[in-house]
Amino acid sequence: MKLEIGSIVTRNSYNRDLLFRIVGFSEDRTIAELAGEELRLWADAPVDDLFVVDDKQMSEHRQVVKEKEDSSLKLFRQDYYLLRQKREYLSTNGYQYDQSYFELPGRVLHIDGDPLYLNKCLELYKKLGVPVYGIHMKETEMPEKVPALVDEVRPDILVITGHDAYMKSKGDVSDVNAYRHTKYFIRTVREVRRKYTNLDHLMIFAGACQSHFESLIKVGSNFASSPARINIHALDPVYIVSKISLTSFMDRVNVMDVLRNTLTGKEGLGGVETRGFLRTGMPIKTKP
Template identity: 60%
Template sequence: MAIKKMDIVGRRSYNCDILFRVIDIVEKDGRQVAYLYGEYIRLAADAPIEDLIVMGMAEMQKLTNEYRSKEEQSLELFRQDVTLLKQRQEYQATGGYANLTNYFQIPGKVLHLDGDQTYLKKCLALYEKIGIPVFGIHCSEKEMPERISGFLDYYRPDILVVTGHDAYSKAKGKKSDLNAYRHSKQFVETVKEARRKVPSLDQLVIFAGACQSHFESLITAGANFASSPSRINIHALDPVYIVAKISFTPFMERIHVWDVLRNTLTGEKGLGGIETKGVLRTGMPYRPEYAQEGE
């Protein structure tokens, strides 16, 4: 079967362990090469056409079910965390339930920049399911550094996500060499520009990176959380689980890194960060007669 753009394929040389979408097919050194984006993993790759196989429905469904099972497990663990956080907040807001005053909560507002429109839609659906206010923008990784300042001025978020596709290429240099990565350099420059705008690590919480990204450079540039310490692949939805924990943690509390990572799909090999304050704020009284639906 001929390979064409937007086909879902696997790589024979890797035992078809990851589902990829074919983004483009080009002539390179006298043979056809396909550019690939992971369907569930934030990985960019290329491969000769002869190494690819169009995945059948049975194989696709099997891998899809595995990923969705992991997603649901992470979502359930996160919901349990949020329930405990809300119970603790209710106890504190009411003086140990002594004063039954109505109160309201304002979770942290997220600006999510994503180099992949399909991933962005998946992430926005999860933000909505969890109940996090978010602005999502599809923006190519190369354009992010020059556009981030304007986005921050316009949206004024509490949390910034800078993600998309990335990959480390051994042929281009050592793992310590930023130039050996597909988009890590652009992510680093975007974080630096954001920090020029908002220097404080607590006034703007930043997650940056994708699969195999240069973790150390992103943290040094000013990200609170980043990928990928062990240069492994991360799941498309991992950034959402990171910022959701931050969004629902009160601003007077500090979040230990493990508390953020434990419910992600990738864990500490693919994600890391520094101790960070939450951004949730509680107020009172809550006046339901003035509340708009959806607020």
């Protein structure tokens, strides 16, 4: 089958372990640039190492992925239900008052280096009821463009993500220059934190697959990837920031409570204790 941009492939040299989408070729078309189909991983490979996935295999794979995603969504909704019950109890003074109330979740600005992942994330935000403004932007452009966007949109929560990868041939695992896009994520967070210094006034998630977690936390991210330098799922940032968005501003969110609803877990994601952003109000004006 002919290889072309958009083809779904696996790598023979890696025992066909992960699915990738071809996003480009070298000038002589001997090397293909690859983006993970579900994971926020960027790679390249010789075209003769690639195997094109057929429709049957793709369908089987998507079913497995869907089951994992559905499980995470179910866990998240269970947690949200418990949080909502708590807010109802507090808002009605222990159910003493029959009073309707409204909620204002934290607003998210989601910057994504992958347009397809961005659309998937926006769909999930909608399911979870989280207000979001999403923009596709190349990782290399983020340090220059994101700070102005933050000033314009004024979000409560900022997501800086896309694709990344540790490249062993470029240096030691501790060297941020050995990562494809980590240095751009670091610069972006650093620039934003020059103005928005308080971690509870602007919550930041930064990183993608195999990103240099420690550096991203050090420059001011509340949550980041990837502590064990493993791959993370495309939707993981959404679950993390949605938990913060839908938690009351009066409560602090335990890191493990956030991570347990993700698809990757603590090996791929981590962070610091962070305050929620949701506020409740009343009354709801009814029509006469």
